[in-house]
Amino acid sequence: MDKTTAGLDAFLAISVPLTGYSKIALVATGMAQSYLDAVHRVIGTEMTDEYLTLTARILQQTGGKEPALDREIRQQLLASLKYGPLTRNIIQMWYWGAWLPLPPAWMAKYGKGIKGNENHFVSPEAYQQGLIWNAMGSHPEGSKQPGFASWSIAPLS
Amino acid sequence: MENKEYDVVIVGSGIAGSIVAKTLTQAGKQVLLLEAGLEAGMAFDSEGAYKNYQDYLRSYYMALAKVPNAPYPDIKDAESPNVLDMTQINGKPDTKGYFVQNGPLPFASDYARAAGGTTLHWLGTCLRMLPNDFKMRSKYGQAVDWPIDYEYLKPYYEMAEREIGVSSDVSEQIYPNMGNDFFGKDYVFPMYKIPQSYIDKSFIDGIKGLKVSLNGDVYTPECTSTPQGRNSTPNEKYRYAATVWNKTSQKLELKPFPKESDVYVPVGAIWDPYSGQRCEGNASCVPICPVQAKYNALKTLKSAKKEHLTLLSQAVATQIHIDTSNGNITGVSYKQYPHPDSKDYTTGTAKGKIYVLAANAIENAKILLASGACKTSDQVGRNLMDHTVLLTWGLMKDKVYPFRGPGSTTNIPTFRDGDFRKHHAAWISPIDNWGWGWPTGSPDTDLDHAVSTLNLYGKDLRTYIGDLLSRQLLLHFECEQLPEKTNRVTIDNKYLDNIGNYRPIINYNVADYSLKAFKASKTVSDQIFAGMGVQDYTNYPANEPDYTTYDGQGYVFRGAGHVVGTHCMGTTEKNSVVNRDQQAWDHKNLYLVGAGNMATLGTSNPTLTLAALSFAAAENILKALK
Numbered sequence: 050m051d052k053t054t055a056g057l058d059a060f061l062a063i064s065v066p067l068t069g070y071s072k073i074a075l076v077a078t079g080m081a082q083s084y085l086d087a088v089h090r091v092i093g094t095e096m097t098d099e100y101l102t103l104t105a106r107i108l109q110q111t112g113g114k115e116p117a118l119d120r121e122i123r124q125q126l127l128a129s130l131k132y133g134p135l136t137r138n139i140i141q142m143w144y145w146g147a148w149l150p151l152p153p154a155w156m157a158k159y160g161k162g163i164k165g166n167e168n169h170f171v172s173p174e175a176y177q178q179g180l181i182w183n184a185m186g187s188h189p190e191g192s193k194q195p196g197f198a199s200w201s202i203a204p205l206s
Numbered sequence: 207m208e209n210k211e212y213d214v215v216i217v218g219s220g221i222a223g224s225i226v227a228k229t230l231t232q233a234g235k236q237v238l239l240l241e242a243g244l245e246a247g248m249a250f251d252s253e254g255a256y257k258n259y260q261d262y263l264r265s266y267y268m269a270l271a272k273v274p275n276a277p278y279p280d281i282k283d284a285e286s287p288n289v290l291d292m293t294q295i296n297g298k299p300d301t302k303g304y305f306v307q308n309g310p311l312p313f314a315s316d317y318a319r320a321a322g323g324t325t326l327h328w329l330g331t332c333l334r335m336l337p338n339d340f341k342m343r344s345k346y347g348q349a350v351d352w353p354i355d356y357e358y359l360k361p362y363y364e365m366a367e368r369e370i371g372v373s374s375d376v377s378e379q380i381y382p383n384m385g386n387d388f389f390g391k392d393y394v395f396p397m398y399k400i401p402q403s404y405i406d407k408s409f410i411d412g413i414k415g416l417k418v419s420l421n422g423d424v425y426t427p428e429c430t431s432t433p434q435g436r437n438s439t440p441n442e443k444y445r446y447a448a449t450v451w452n453k454t455s456q457k458l459e460l461k462p463f464p465k466e467s468d469v470y471v472p473v474g475a476i477w478d479p480y481s482g483q484r485c486e487g488n489a490s491c492v493p494i495c496p497v498q499a500k501y502n503a504l505k506t507l508k509s510a511k512k513e514h515l516t517l518l519s520q521a522v523a524t525q526i527h528i529d530t531s532n533g534n535i536t537g538v539s540y541k542q543y544p545h546p547d548s549k550d551y552t553t554g555t556a557k558g559k560i561y562v563l564a565a566n567a568i569e570n571a572k573i574l575l576a577s578g579a580c581k582t583s584d585q586v587g588r589n590l591m592d593h594t595v596l597l598t599w600g601l602m603k604d605k606v607y608p609f610r611g612p613g614s615t616t617n618i619p620t621f622r623d624g625d626f627r628k629h630h631a632a633w634i635s636p637i638d639n640w641g642w643g644w645p646t647g648s649p650d651t652d653l654d655h656a657v658s659t660l661n662l663y664g665k666d667l668r669t670y671i672g673d674l675l676s677r678q679l680l681l682h683f684e685c686e687q688l689p690e691k692t693n694r695v696t697i698d699n700k701y702l703d704n705i706g707n708y709r710p711i712i713n714y715n716v717a718d719y720s721l722k723a724f725k726a727s728k729t730v731s732d733q734i735f736a737g738m739g740v741q742d743y744t745n746y747p748a749n750e751p752d753y754t755t756y757d758g759q760g761y762v763f764r765g766a767g768h769v770v771g772t773h774c775m776g777t778t779e780k781n782s783v784v785n786r787d788q789q790a791w792d793h794k795n796l797y798l799v800g801a802g803n804m805a806t807l808g809t810s811n812p813t814l815t816l817a818a819l820s821f822a823a824a825e826n827i828l829k830a831l832k
Contacts, residue, residue: 069665119664127661137657140667144657145650147270173267181649184668185675187609190640191266191490194497197438199487200611200639201401 056101060085063104066118067136068143070180075143078178083171084142091148091165092135100132131159144184146175212238212516213831215538215558217523217573219248220323221813222799222820223564224506225369229458229824231511233451235831238556239507239515240540242284242522242565247321250508256477259498262326266494271647274327274767277494278320282704283543283551284522287316289765292751299711306701306711312751313714314765315592317566321519322504324566324767327493329613330435330500331636331811332372334363334818337385338623339808342688346627348719349688352805353777353786359818360390364460365449366817367433370501371473373397374433381430382623396446396470397438399431400485403639405606405679406616412602412738418730420626427620427734432636435501435813436485436612437472444470449821451828458825476504489640491613492767500612518542521554524707526561526577528793535561535579535796541705551705560795560827564820567802568710571695571772576708580773580783580792587696589689589774591807593766594716594752596683596724597645598731600740605676608641609649614682615639621730622809630722631686634809635730641678642743644764649675679740683727685720685763686807689771716763721756724763768812773802788823795830799823 061081065072075081089097107125111117126136134155141149147170151160160166170176177192186204188195195204213235216223227237241248246258262277269276273289280286291303292312300307307313317324337356342349366372374395381388402410410429417424446460447468463469475481475498482499491500498505521540529536538561541551563570571587573579580586618635626632642648649671656662656670687693693715697708735742746753746762753762776782779791788803790796799820801812808815 066664069663069668122663123661127663136663140657140663141650141653144653144667144671147650149654168270170268170270173264176267180668181653181671181675182609184671185609185649186605186607186672187489187675190272190609191263191488191494191496194486194488195610196486197484198401200403200489200615201407203404203605204607204610 056097057082057085059101059105062108063101064139064143066113066122067140068180070143078180080146080171080175080178083175084139087142087148087171088135088139091151091163092160093163096159100135103132130155142171142175144179144181146170146177146179210557212236212556212558214238214560214562214827215240215556216562216564217538218323218563218565218569219321219503219507220564220566220800221325221503221506221817223323223562224503224510225817225820226562226564226799226824226827227515228506228510229449229451229821230827231514233828235514235828237515238558239517240521240523240538240556241321241517241519243320243519244279244281244546245519248517248519250476252477259477262494263496266490272493274316274493275318278318278326279546281319282547284319285703285709286319289314289316294749294751294753301701304703304709306709308711308713310715311754313590313592313712314752314763315767315769317568317767317769319569322502322507325502325813328767328813329492329811331614332367332370332374332433332435332814333634333810335359335808335810335815336381336383336623338383339806339810342627342806348627349806350776350781353775359815359822362818362821363814364393365458365821366814368396368446368449368460369506370435370814370817371396371437372433372435372814373400373438375399375431378431379433380428381619394441394443395433396444397440397472400434400436400438400612400615402431402615403611405608405639406637408602408604408606409637409679410616413734416734416737418733420726420730421629425620427618427730429616429618429637432615432617434612434615436491436495437474437483437499438485440470440472442469456829456832458821473501473505474498476508485612487611489610489612518556520544522705522707523565523573524576526573526579526796527555528577528579533793535793541707543705547704549704560797560830562797562799562823562827564799567769567772567800568695570798570800570802572697572708572710574773575695575697579796580790582779582792583782585774585781585783587772588691588694589771590693590695590712590714591687591689591768591770593684593768593807594687594720594763595766596685596727596761596763597680598683598728598735598742598744599642599645599678599680600735600742600744601674601677602679603739605673606679607676608639608678609643609675611639613638613640621727626726630726631688631720632809633683633685633723633727635727636682636684638680638682640680641675642680644680648678681731681734683723683731684766684809685723685727686809687720688717689774689806690715690717693771695772716754718756721754721761724761725756725759728761766811768801768807770801770804770807770812773798774805775803776805787826788819789826797823797827
């Protein structure tokens, strides 16, 4: 239990700079645990722990301050052959609710034997909680409907 | 059931079959309705209907590609076509999906084989056809004239608008060459117009005063609110309670409300009359309205007179039987499957005095061909039509916040009719409310591009998404396709489905008449974009399924989901499958209903017209049954 909670905290902590949303906004989606579970499910516990140890170190070493944080996220995560695809998947999972297939080159090098890497929505809720809709001033199509005639004025927020 | 003879046997519970079933049962006739789709889709009790619909919704949420058929069960024993199966055809038939596509171009539209039919995932646009749409031959020297005209259909359009529950303001409905009495004196729609979108307002403001040149003529593109089959605020001036059969006059009539104080009540969800009484802005009409504020045919079927209606689901009509001595139909054979994907089935034959095929234009053609029916004209399966849709898209200068509201709330009717129809197709231009979703797969494709190619993350990503997706503009140019003998549905023993029924084989192409309209409409789009300062992102990649070229330019068109033709009505048994009464020329007790009867397409989405025709057919059937 301790380990899972620790993992969740670390996952949320790095998700804040990765998504551009506050921790409270991410927690409020109710999806953090599901997304972390999806990462676990596909890449396994060992690599997940390794990844979250690295992200925690980045946050600690930079104190979460720019421009150091941006440099470390780009150099250690996004530019990394191993962690880049994974990081991009986590970002897109928060925004769209779906797991994207890790690319074949990544699978060949790091993903032997892993399962569940196909493109899929994590759950019906994940689709409805995607951050992309809020980012564009809308709501998930088919859910959280804003009411009659709401579309005829600019979004309120 | 085997031994019972009904007054009428109907095949299909889409809007055509449901309107006929409702009208006949309310007039006291005994009706058997066969539906190929799943039993669960036929649930009309609150709990059953709600649970089934929530299953549809869950499938929609989980579907990666939220295409028209995404929410609905994919049944092997009564397969539906899927737009995801459509690819370029290179020499040999493409058999991947339900259709066998012979090409040269793939037919790009689908339909749903489920209770309620394709109205489950229609957009809901409810435009009447224009008077000249019925006289393409005499007016423009193209295709054929219908055996009926706009005046004939007008009272039935009013019935269809009541049945569907159309929201629109008559005063804003101005179309080219509509004549002086298009709607009739004092006519109003059941509900006021669906509010136009924020995009519409920006677009209307941006296009103000713009003149565009086409073929040497100058046009001022006008924008008008689009009539829609979704619930809005009732218009207190609307006075009709129901469509009823008047035995004395032998006519269907719109019956006024009994009391002055009565008002039209929007028809809500089939599981709860108070749900969906207004459009709530889910922005997912295609493929599914979560609250059923958008009309679907289950609403009509639910209001049929239950005591007179027998529903048989999971029953796929395979063949009609013909008495060779007089041409009369003696029964409809069907295969009923107990499980959606198993090879098991039982067979039965349904018997009635009159038979109605309402299974969608392509399915109707299949049944007729399998039965050797309606052979005199050699027109069954031919004249398959669709609106070929050219899309153009770009970024507006300011944020207009798409991905909200119904799919389209405004259109440009300027090019729906005119002398140019002597040379090329007319078109209607809906302004789309859902960004670039259709042509590019937005919004998730934009997200992937931003993250994977632009290397954005965090606040920069959020800002980029907020800017790009809130400025997306999409225009449709829905071009009329003329009936062509070679655009057709056939069958072959080589291509059977899971329970041995025929799969439709489709030969399809687009003639110069439509291609010229692609060129013409693109010219108009270019002028609109330039005139409004829209950054044009339109592109037509040569690897798209329906990529075609005209006059040295490449175009990609899409299907509109408007499956029309295949058993067109006409003036003689030599040139058509049904007469003006929608009765098969060759079989007096067989009526064909649906968009298959339409002799030409015009620029209206066909559902309202086929609904109006279905009321006319129901009236003719009641007359025949007297």
